[in-house]
Amino acid sequence: MELVAEIAAYREGNGDPGRLVGEFRRAVLLAPLADAEAGVEGGLMTARSGGIRWLYAFTDEEALGRFAAARGEADREWPYLAVLGARLVDAVVPQVDGPAGVAVNVADADGSMLFPPVVGIVPEGSAVDFDGGVPAAGGRGEVL
Structure with missing residues (x-):
């Protein structure tokens, strides 16, 4: 099953967290690059919320386009990796200073x-x- 379908199944209460993470890991995602105005030309576009740095990623160009439109920036070029x-x-999350995770298809209210982390x-x-050799109290490693 592809990532979009796994996300839908999980959001409907029918998904399996392990399958969802597996599809996420196997999926080719589009990660938009930050622009020069953001002061990090060449880096990946991110946002900070709740003390976590979120890397934006999209399952296809249409999802990236919806994100651009939601930001009112659909008329500019959106370079991505x-x-x-x-x-x-x-590889990328460990390079981020502080906690980081990945936000997939954030402009899709029912598909994000x-x-x-x-x-x-x-x-x-x-x-x-x-915390060291064991997960911290309450940590189960599940998708929340």
Whole structure:
């Protein structure tokens, strides 16, 4: 099953967290690049919310287009990298200063999904619920 279908199933209460994370890791996602005006030319576009840096990622150009339109910026070029979800969480998240997760299809009210910085999604050293050799109290590594 593809990521969009897994997100839909999970949001409807029929999904499996392990399958969802697996599809996310296997999916080729479009990660928009930050523009020069943001002061981080060449970096990935992110937002900070609740103390977490969220990397934006989209399942296709249409989803990225909806995001651009929601920002009132559909008329400009949106350069992006095509990258595996696994690469985002395994290689990019550990490079971010502080907790980071991935926000997929954020402009789609019924099709968005957050992959937070918890055990089972990001590497243990980047997970907010990991404390040494064991998950911190309450940390189960599930998609929230």
